[in-house]
Amino acid sequence: MSQVRLRFAPSPTGYLHVGGARTALFNWLLARKQHGKFILRIEDTDVARSTQQSVDAILEGMTWLGLDWDEGPFYQSDNFPLYKEYVQKLLAAGKAYKCYCSSEELEAKREQALKEGGKPKYDGTCRELAAQPDDGRPYVVRFKAPQQGTTSWVDLVKGKISFENAELDDLIVQRTDGTPTYNFVVVVDDASMAITTVIRGDDHVNNTPRQILLYQALESEVPSFAHVPMILGADKARLSKRHGATSVIAYREMGFLPEAMVNYLVRLGWSYGDEEIFSLEDLIQKFSIENVGRSAGVFNTEKLLWLNAHYIKNGDPVRLAGLVTPFLSERGVKPEGGPDLVAVVKTLQERAKTMLELADGALFYYRGDFAYDEKGAAKFFNAETPALLAELLGKLEALGSFDLAAIEGVFKAICEEKGIKLGQIAPAVRLALSGSTASPGIYEMIEVFGKAETGKRLERAIAAIK
RNA sequence: GGUCCCAUCGUCUAGUGGUUAGGACACCGGCCUUUCACGUCGGUAACAGGGGUUCAAGUCCCCUUGGGAUCACCA
Numbered sequence: 001m002s003q004v005r006l007r008f009a010p011s012p013t014g015y016l017h018v019g020g021a022r023t024a025l026f027n028w029l030l031a032r033k034q035h036g037k038f039i040l041r042i043e044d045t046d047v048a049r050s051t052q053q054s055v056d057a058i059l060e061g062m063t064w065l066g067l068d069w070d071e072g073p074f075y076q077s078d079n080f081p082l083y084k085e086y087v088q089k090l091l092a093a094g095k096a097y098k099c100y101c102s103s104e105e106l107e108a109k110r111e112q113a114l115k116e117g118g119k120p121k122y123d124g125t126c127r128e129l130a131a132q133p134d135d136g137r138p139y140v141v142r143f144k145a146p147q148q149g150t151t152s153w154v155d156l157v158k159g160k161i162s163f164e165n166a167e168l169d170d171l172i173v174q175r176t177d178g179t180p181t182y183n184f185v186v187v188v189d190d191a192s193m194a195i196t197t198v199i200r201g202d203d204h205v206n207n208t209p210r211q212i213l214l215y216q217a218l219e220s221e222v223p224s225f226a227h228v229p230m231i232l233g234a235d236k237a238r239l240s241k242r243h244g245a246t247s248v249i250a251y252r253e254m255g256f257l258p259e260a261m262v263n264y265l266v267r268l269g270w271s272y273g274d275e276e277i278f279s280l281e282d283l284i285q286k287f288s289i290e291n292v293g294r295s296a297g298v299f300n301t302e303k304l305l306w307l308n309a310h311y312i313k314n315g316d317p318v319r320l321a322g323l324v325t326p327f328l329s330e331r332g333v334k335p336e337g338g339p340d341l342v343a344v345v346k347t348l349q350e351r352a353k354t355m356l357e358l359a360d361g362a363l364f365y366y367r368g369d370f371a372y373d374e375k376g377a378a379k380f381f382n383a384e385t386p387a388l389l390a391e392l393l394g395k396l397e398a399l400g401s402f403d404l405a406a407i408e409g410v411f412k413a414i415c416e417e418k419g420i421k422l423g424q425i426a427p428a429v430r431l432a433l434s435g436s437t438a439s440p441g442i443y444e445m446i447e448v449f450g451k452a453e454t455g456k457r458l459e460r461a462i463a464a465i466k
Numbered sequence: 467g468g469u470c471c472c473a474u475c476g477u478c479u480a481g482u483g484g485u486u487a488g489g490a491c492a493c494c495g496g497c498c499u500u501u502c503a504c505g506u507c508g509g510u511a512a513c514a515g516g517g518g519u520u521c522a523a524g525u526c527c528c529c530u531u532g533g534g535a536u537c538a539c540c541a
Contacts, residue, residue, distance in 0.1 A: 009541090010541090011540080011541045013540085013541075043541060044541095045540090045541075046540055046541065048540095049540075049541085050541095103538085103539060106538090106539090107538090110537095110538090119467090119468055119469085119537080120467095120468085120537060121468095121537075140539055155471095158470095158471070158472090161470070161471080162470095163469075163470070164469085167468080167469055167470090167537095168469095169537090171538095172538085172539055174539085175539040176539060177539080179539085181538090181539070181540085181541090182540070182541045183541090185541095186541090201535095202470095202471070202472090202534090202535070203534095203535055203536070204535090204536090204541095205470060205471065205535075205536080206469075206470060206471095206535070206536040206537070207536085207541095209470095227471085229471090229472080229534090230534070230535075232533095232534080234476095234477085236533065236534080237533095237534085238534075238535085264478095267478065267479080267490090268478065269478085269479095270479095271478080271479055271480070271489095273480070273489085274479090274480065274488075274489040274490075275489090275490095276478095276489080276490055276491090293472095293478095293479075294471080294472060294473095295471090295472045295473065295533095295534090296471095296472070296533085296534060296535090297477085297478065297479090298476095298477055298478075299477095300477050300478065300491070300492085302477080302491055302492055303477075303478065303490080303491045303492080304491095305491090306490085306491055306492085307491090309504095313504075349504095350503060350504045350505090351502065351503045351504080352503090376501095411500085421500095422500055423500065425500085426500035426501080427500070427501065429500085430500070430501060430502095431501095434501095436501085436502090437501055437502080438501055438502035438503080439501065439502070440501095440502085440503090441500075441501085441502095442500060442501085443500090
């Protein structure tokens with residue numbers, strides 16, 4: 001069997017949408033799994049709405065997710081001559097005809113039909129017209145679709161789907177201005193690129209019978225189709241901006257990791273037993289289009305967040321340090337000169353659900369001029385505190401090796417000597433070091449700060465209490 | 467409205483005729499603990515409804531209901 005060829009064919013009229021990203025992911029996965037090719041094609045036949053900026057945004061999104069392509073990006077706008085040629089072929093073979101109806105006329109007929117409860121399909125006025133000499137009258141080219149019989153296919157995710165040809169009308173393949181239309185272009189491209197499997201959103205199932213008919217008219221092999229369900233918002237309506245972010249890149253900006261996004265997206269509609277965590281490598285091995293569900297799924301940020309937290313928790317601190325840096329500079333913090341960022345990240349990994357939270361959590365390490373949490377100060381800073389902190393400071397400074405165990409030893413010693421509990425000193429230290437009542441572990445913070453900075457902060461607190 | 471598709475906890479899902487209907491997120495409790503988290507243990511929670519078929523139906527068929535998609539010289 002020859003190798004599979006799949007494609008992702010976004011139209012460059014906006015950002016890479018999470019739904020599009022999932023479609024791209026499924027295509028990519030299948031191509032990789034079956035050692036086939038993954039092709040990127042930009043569907044920009046609508047010249048007015050397509051922008052290079054959108055193309056860049058889409059490529060950026062795919063690259064961020066780790067989806068690379070073997071061929072392309074191809075631009076449909078480069079293929080206009082090819083489409084023209086195919087239109088001529090259809091015309092010559094009597095499989096298409098020129099239609100002189102104006103769009104105003106058609107619009108009126110449609111409304112009329114709709115009003116009378118009929119079908120708003122083309123009435124076939126020009127269908128049987130004899131070939132007309134080109135006298136300058138504007139025309140579109142319509143595909144002469146069969147009016148009897150049924151068209152069906154076995155969808156890789158939905159099973160057998162059939163349509164009565166009588167329900168279909170003669171779609172326009174070439175506009176008045178000579179440019180080709182979507183349904184036609186997709187077929188010509190998929191055929192000429194020898195695409196074997198088309199995975200796309202199920203908003204395309206209604207286009208599929210027309211496209212199959214077109215393949216047949218063009219005498220091309222019909223690829224297999226897999227229509228994956230839509231992604232819905234919490235109210236079960238098609239996911240849109242009003243449900244929150246829909247752009248993949250927006251998720252990066254909100255501090256999500258690409259592996260979390262990929263993992264979330266793939267599990268939305270696909271499953272592998274009880275497993276939840278999948279890397280791209282796992283997926284190449286485990287993914288199969290047969291296990292994609294047939295029903296639409298609701299995009300659930302909570303679960304994405306959980307996955308993101310998982311990947312942050314288990315991520316490489318060096319990489320995370322690199323990723324958090326831009327978020328820190330947005331907050332006016334540059335780690336140079338402060339505690340080692342990698343060490344800082346390690347203390348925050350299990351406490352952050354997003355890189356944004358990680359950045360916020362790291363701020364106090366690099367800012368020594370914070371105000372102490374009011375309630376915390378009222379509760380944990382008291383008359384005894386300065387002496388205790390001073391005692392602690394002295395013992396810490398006397399320490400030889402400044403590691404976790406040694407630091408913990410100091411606290412133990414103080415508690416024993418003073419006959420107090422850890423709870424009588426720890427919260428004050430936490431407040432002194434971080435300004436907050438919620439922070440990483442005290443010993444960890446002290447180790448990360450080192451003697452000098454720990455000393456500075458302890459002194460500052462002592463002074464503040466007095 | 468026509469056509470097409472879909473239907474298991476709130477959400478993502480497992481389930482392919484015989485299960486105490488399983489897992490995950492979220493939620494609620496216990497434990498762990500220097501805080502917050504992490505972790506861990508446990509709990510609440512679902513087969514949309516009605517007819518069939520069958521010894522047996524979440525699983526097969528039909529209808530109803532509900533949801534979604536699409537009906538452009540957009541893609």
